[in-house]
Amino acid sequence: MFRKAIVPLAGLAAALSASVGALGDAPERWWSPGDGRSFPAQLDYTNAQGTLRLLLTGGALDTKGHPFFEPIGRNGRACVTCHQPADSMSLSAATARARWEETQGKDPLFAPFDGSNCPTLPQAERSSHSLLLDRGLIRVQRPWPAKVWNGRKVVPDFKLETVRDPNGCNSGPSYGPAAGNVSVYRRPRPIANMKYLLAVGFPYDPKQGYALPRDPETGVVLSGNLMADGRLGTLKQQMTEASDAHLQMLDKLSDAQIGRIEGFIRSIYAAQQTSTKGGALDTLGAKGGPAKLRDSEPGALGSIGEPVWSEFAAWDKISPEDAKTLTPAQLEFRRSVARGARVFRDKTFLITDSSGINSRIGFGNPVRNSCVFCHNMTQMGNDVAPGQVDLGTTTLPFADPMPDLPLFRVTCLKTPHPHYGRVFYTMDPGFALTTGRCADSGKITLQSMRGLSARAPYFSNGLAKDLRGVVDYYERRYNIGYTEQEKQDLVNLMSVL
Template structure:
């Protein structure tokens, strides 16, 4: 994958706000630097805008602003000087773009806490001053995730797996490393994934079902509260609540050697629960909440979560007004053409159907059929968000052969099922990331990944859990190949224009 070019012109524009929900006018904030460093002590405004390749991303902090000095999300903890904000940058939609990573390497190099050896390098045993030791993070935006093998349950007890795992290819050297690998005293498997956004949690935690329809099983139960949870927080479902996620992140990504205290957890929870992120303006289309459209994060903040877009509430209905000629200027301008394209993309997303084949969590084990005819909104069904309100994970083939794009920079594992064969791959599977199977120990879960939010995509390339889609067009091209949809070039562009507007 080619490197992303960081554009010096893409610095924040204004960060001023009026909080309509509380009726308090916030004074303008001076435009901050794009990268938020731990312990800077900046003021986080109620409205924060950043330019990106396609327009302007907006972050709303409902009830804001806040002072970040000594705030748990922005405070450096642990030996490497990292904070939560290190990997969850406001300019990147509260995630982390490869372009930002490249800029930090060029500006600061290995001294930046982002490149901490534990997970900011391809393996902690490599020479940390070398760019090559951080290539997966710099070139692909991937963080190293070390998973225990055999898997451990929520109580840290071993899970008896119904498959074996063998390292076939190890370009980073970490899976065969004597200190960090699968046969080391740590017994770890290293996989490499994109950081998930920490915003719009009202939707991420919403539940549309009382059970997991993808597996036909009861919902997982949060051991802290004893209550069922959506399971949509992490790519592999390894933690079930935001509190658990913070503790896990503090001990791994922040290398914090003691438990995060309740006060810090409460402060981070308060901050994250008030954040809403979405694209606000397009370079060509203009304001995404103009002429009847309802794009931008304000719609997210004001709308209820957990609504099924595929069952009566039209997903991406925010852009329905742009389908109506009376709602837009009929002057043949580029702005008008773009808005009409977004509206067509939204209709394609809702209505275009195709045959979905060999996709665990959809075609098995739930009984929809293999193949099943449906469309994008079948899984990306939550209005305003594009997540799946049905808990559970799905295998789109992005990490499993023969569907995955070539990825020689990633490790390759051979999975051998000990009992029943996988319903779509058989007894033997080649994968760069076993996904949910590293949590459950079930062969049938190999490659299954939790769907992400589709909001703020313009700010956080590359895409898919393993960064295999370099840009938004790459997402559409993958689906088109994977399910033989046969989009026309115009339809592909319409879908890209929709995604960049979310």
């Protein structure tokens, strides 16, 4: 029987060079607005864990004049500024630091409005951009109090007060709750694999217990997976807000520009393709890489289809004959990935005091389940069930102190929060800034798990600097009891997604 050969580690670099060489010289990592480069149908970028691959359906794209790649706003940015291909269409802190060093802080990425900790700070100083450079965070200014959500008037049922403001953007005459706005700091969300993020897994929001929002123009039910705080449900809404806030456009995007940007976003797929330790990720029965994402479809309504942990299950039983094609280190790494998939799927623990899970209708507090309970979307690892979840990453006592972020006191005016009580402290109220509901404080939309190796740090506020930090947070948050081997196996699994 024919067996596909595995490239040993010694020849991996040459194989990757050949792959890139088919597209020309090794691609420049940073895409500046107005570069005018062609975006090829296949694009590979190396990272610390191996190689990220991007696939563009429809063939190569000439980016000259394309509104995603052109600096169409006042500050010299383009959409690509914060959604870099080498970072799996997000933006890593390492990339931001490299750009700071290369341009001495003059790149449009560091525009005062949101590329610095606050526009009032001295912009030439690195410390004024520390949240972007150290945590990969962009400032997001939300109006407060919230007035409308899902087409209905909102009267917030909690009071929001600033108790710590290290950056000056949550106090004073122009910034903060007293000035009618709130500044929070979040990671740019990746915009690849949009087919899955837009898929609607349930006919209603089972985490909140109410109907899903609908597209105001088409009436189509929305997935709610686009924004961290669920404030916008369509790509058009997201693009319109981003062009106004992040690009600082004076004019609105035209329908033609929106159509071209959306066409590109819907066409790009990204995932880790090779591993420095394990070799190619689509061999010996594994289904790694973005081709599977491109060629598959989200599961049917309410179905998880093929979950992200299943892609490497075949490596759990590598035959002796196939094992001969691998180095001992490759073989052990692949077996570790397969073990990580089992841990992800099978190791249960008590999930406690997590709004959107324990406060969900039909679930108790605690509820016993595994990682796949929430990370189950076909091929992606976000939640097939729409709605936001509070893992405690932004709210005390579960969050790390993170003194470089603002801290707010939340006082529930009616019913106390189901897990934090009437008064508690948070660095980002999350979904509550959208709904005005105290019970929604701390809830954040789950992200995709693809391309993780290209876009550290992790969680919405950059709490985990690396993949081990992700595992360690869950361990201490839920007292899971992972062994050191299980932790490493989970890290290895996440490194190849």
